[in-house]
Amino acid sequence: MNKNTLRKLNKIRKLIQPKRLKIAEQILIVLFIAVLIPMIVSGIVINNINKHAMRRQLTESAELVANVVSNEVDIFARTATNELEQISIALNYFPSQESKKAYIKTIQNTFASYDDLKLVSKEEDAERLDVENKANNKFTITVPTKDNQYLVATFRNEDLNEHLFKSLEDNARQIYVLDSTGKLIASHKFSEEIYKQSVDLIPEKITDNNVVIYGNLKDQPLAYIHKTKPDVMILVNTTEKITRNTINDSRIKLLMAVFASALSIFIVVALYIYFMYINIRQLFKGIMAMSKGSYERRIRLLKSIFTPYEIVFLTSEFNKMASEIHKSYLQLKEQNVKLEQLNEFRSNLIDTVSHELRTPLTSIQGYTSRLLRTDITIDEETRVKSLRTIKRQSERLKRLIEDLLVIPDIERARIRVSLEPVWISDTVASSIPLVKNVQEREIRDEVPDDFPLVIADKDRAEQVIVNLVENAVKYSKEDTPIIISGFYNEKNATITVSNQCDKIPEEKLETLFGKFIRIDDKTTRTTRGTGLGLFIVKGLVEAMNGTIKISSTDEVGFKVDITLPLFNKQNW
Numbered sequence: 001m002n003k004n005t006l007r008k009l010n011k012i013r014k015l016i017q018p019k020r021l022k023i024a025e026q027i028l029i030v031l032f033i034a035v036l037i038p039m040i041v042s043g044i045v046i047n048n049i050n051k052h053a054m055r056r057q058l059t060e061s062a063e064l065v066a067n068v069v070s071n072e073v074d075i076f077a078r079t080a081t082n083e084l085e086q087i088s089i090a091l092n093y094f095p096s097q098e099s100k101k102a103y104i105k106t107i108q109n110t111f112a113s114y115d116d117l118k119l120v121s122k123e124e125d126a127e128r129l130d131v132e133n134k135a136n137n138k139f140t141i142t143v144p145t146k147d148n149q150y151l152v153a154t155f156r157n158e159d160l161n162e163h164l165f166k167s168l169e170d171n172a173r174q175i176y177v178l179d180s181t182g183k184l185i186a187s188h189k190f191s192e193e194i195y196k197q198s199v200d201l202i203p204e205k206i207t208d209n210n211v212v213i214y215g216n217l218k219d220q221p222l223a224y225i226h227k228t229k230p231d232v233m234i235l236v237n238t239t240e241k242i243t244r245n246t247i248n249d250s251r252i253k254l255l256m257a258v259f260a261s262a263l264s265i266f267i268v269v270a271l272y273i274y275f276m277y278i279n280i281r282q283l284f285k286g287i288m289a290m291s292k293g294s295y296e297r298r299i300r301l302l303k304s305i306f307t308p309y310e311i312v313f314l315t316s317e318f319n320k321m322a323s324e325i326h327k328s329y330l331q332l333k334e335q336n337v338k339l340e341q342l343n344e345f346r347s348n349l350i351d352t353v354s355h356e357l358r359t360p361l362t363s364i365q366g367y368t369s370r371l372l373r374t375d376i377t378i379d380e381e382t383r384v385k386s387l388r389t390i391k392r393q394s395e396r397l398k399r400l401i402e403d404l405l406v407i408p409d410i411e412r413a414r415i416r417v418s419l420e421p422v423w424i425s426d427t428v429a430s431s432i433p434l435v436k437n438v439q440e441r442e443i444r445d446e447v448p449d450d451f452p453l454v455i456a457d458k459d460r461a462e463q464v465i466v467n468l469v470e471n472a473v474k475y476s477k478e479d480t481p482i483i484i485s486g487f488y489n490e491k492n493a494t495i496t497v498s499n500q501c502d503k504i505p506e507e508k509l510e511t512l513f514g515k516f517i518r519i520d521d522k523t524t525r526t527t528r529g530t531g532l533g534l535f536i537v538k539g540l541v542e543a544m545n546g547t548i549k550i551s552s553t554d555e556v557g558f559k560v561d562i563t564l565p566l567f568n569k570q571n572w
Helices: 003-016 023-091 097-110 123-135 157-164 192-200 240-291 309-372 380-411 424-434 458-475 533-543
Strands: 116-120 139-144 150-155 174-179 184-188 211-214 222-227 232-237 420-423 443-445 453-456 482-488 492-499 547-553 557-565
Touching: 023 097, 023 139, 023 150, 023 157, 023 174, 023 222, 023 232, 023 240, 097 116, 116 123, 123 139, 123 150, 157 184, 174 192, 192 232, 240 309, 309 380, 380 458, 380 533, 420 424, 420 458, 424 443, 424 453, 424 458, 424 482, 424 492, 453 458, 453 557, 458 482, 458 492, 458 533, 458 557, 533 547, 533 557
Parallel strands: 443 482
Antiparallel strands: 116 150, 139 150, 174 184, 174 232, 211 222, 222 232, 420 453, 482 492, 492 557, 547 557
16 A cells, blocks of 8 residues: 555545534534424424414304304394384374374484385385395394384494494404395405305304304314394304414414523523533633643632532642642742842852952051061151051951851841940940041031930941941032931930932832942942941841831932930830
8 A cells, every 4th residue: 555545545534533522512512402302392292282272262262253243233133123113112103104204214314324214014015125135235124013014224234344343343354244045234354255165164054043163164263153033144254364373373472482491491501501611611721821830820610509519629629739839839939039149149249248358458468568578668657557557457357247247147137236335426436437438528426425325236336337427428429528416315316327419219218228239220330339238237226126217308318317225224
């Protein structure tokens, strides 16, 4: 078998291989089948039942209409007969035949319900008029008088129709009223074709005054009733249109009911499947997110009575697992950050220390070598000046080393201090000469001599003052003084170190207590320093139970407030 054949076979295999459906597609197919098939079956069964029921309903309705028309015929006949009998009684008061006929003429002109009203003396004349009226599709009622005459009333079809069918104006059925000879004397919704069909289907035997349902003409039941008084036949035909509309209306209502039921089932099942699908989808998205490294994602279910316990339990366990993984991830990330910070700290420390130590060591080395030279004569003043410089640079080295050594203790909050009553004014005075003041800024000591005792560590307090003043000297404007002042209240004393400089933004002030933080950035840096001054100061002040606050305004520049507790016998 060559490669082309194999390739073709693989294509055919792929084509005939059933497609793997997604869960949403499977759910829709199952839901469609589960709802559609029962709806079709139930619709067919109920439609057949309903069709037979509607036929029975149409039959009963036709019978009811026939009885209604029959009652209207009886009422019309009785009413007309009573009116004629009243006229007959009134005729007895007229002496002559001419006066009687004149009265009858007046009655006919007054009451429009009569098409013709005549008084005849013979029965044969009355029968002749009846025959003539029937031939003209008119309805006749005859009443005998006391003087053996006959009062004959002829009614128009329009009047008869209006009276008989006034209660059935909106009824679409075809209704026909026939006299004893089969002549049509009244009709409702007349149709020539249907009238002939209905007359042809009249049963041979009909019990008087009883409704007979006959035939099944295209599902159109016919109702017949024969009246003896008056002698008429009533036909009620349920037309094809009525039958069709009735059955169709019923079918539509049935279909609507089936559809509503199916829709209700569909909605309930769909809601259940929707909640299932959404929740399963959430599980899927959570797993995919975790596989891509998004450990902070949590699954949020659409909880309801449709949510299975198993899915709730699985989601809860998954979220717990995700939380643990995310926690471990954050810890690892935090360790990496700390490691990076440590590396950066080490690099900054090496760079800073190498520079800060090199300057005083070089100075000490230079002056020491000069003093040790034997080939030159050094006067006493130069010797003393050199020794003072060596001493100052040695003290600078000492402070730098102390600053470096105190960093681990500050980070671990375990600085050792020896608290005692301290004259802070003396501490400020002794600290000023130790300040590295290369810029030769004016340092004003405005702390009163009678400043009260504070509880502090004298050496640490001196270290704090020196760091703050050196920091102020580095960043102050030219020809501006560094001011050290103080004030106190009943419980605390505050030492303030301020200098004139550009206003420092509020967001940068919050970062100045960090390690290796400088006021000037790397691109504009004009001063040297470790960037540890405020970090060390804050740690030392807090170790002495004090507080530190920094602020910057256009008027003051940069200000640091150190607050320490006052000494009194109660707190000592």
